[in-house]
Amino acid sequence: MDCYICGGEMQKIKKDVEATWKGRTIVFRGMDAWVCEACGEQAYEPEDVRLMQGLIQGTLNRREYPEVMNVEEVADLLRVSNQTVYNLVKSGQLPGTKVGREWRFFRAQILALIKGENYFEQAVGLEAREVEGNAISANNTETIQRHLAGMGS
Numbered sequence: 001m002d003c004y005i006c007g008g009e010m011q012k013i014k015k016d017v018e019a020t021w022k023g024r025t026i027v028f029r030g031m032d033a034w035v036c037e038a039c040g041e042q043a044y045e046p047e048d049v050r051l052m053q054g055l056i057q058g059t060l061n062r063r064e065y066p067e068v069m070n071v072e073e074v075a076d077l078l079r080v081s082n083q084t085v086y087n088l089v090k091s092g093q094l095p096g097t098k099v100g101r102e103w104r105f106f107r108a109q110i111l112a113l114i115k116g117e118n119y120f121e122q123a124v125g126l127e128a129r130e131v132e133g134n135a136i137s138a139n140n141t142e143t144i145q146r147h148l149a150g151m152g153s
């Protein structure tokens with residue numbers, strides 16, 4: 001594979017990749033990476049990037065929210081007001097279950113609504129796909145981390 005920056009030769013190596021947000025770090029050991037011998041540019045395989053994104057996102061979501069959520073937690077997750085959550089559930093746009101006088105929501109159902117297959121593609125993939133060839137630049141891990149920081153705050 002030729003380097004898309006300088007046209008030099010890129011070699012495949014094994015590399016540890018770190019992703020950090022809110023002071024927490026995940027390390028992926030032994031990921032495949034391409035490194036340019038001439039300019040030092042690094043790139044990852046798109047499927048590896050998607051794997052890392054999926055694992056990070058799953059870890060983040062599991063940490064932040066319980067399996068059964070209340071209105072406040074759903075509002076926080078969706079970044080809307082409690083009233084909007086009530087409106088959405090009453091109009092049938094949000095799957096909820098009434099327990100006594102309170103609404104409860106299954107985290108998996110709420111996440112499924114907002115996390116389509118292309119969720120991260122939309123967030124970080126467009127920039128990456130503009131790079132010629134089919135590898136994703138290491139610079140995009142910064143974009144991924146910025147996105148994660150936004151999600152978790």
Ligand SMILES: [Zn+2]
Nearest residue numbers: 003006036039
């Ligand atoms: Zn290069």
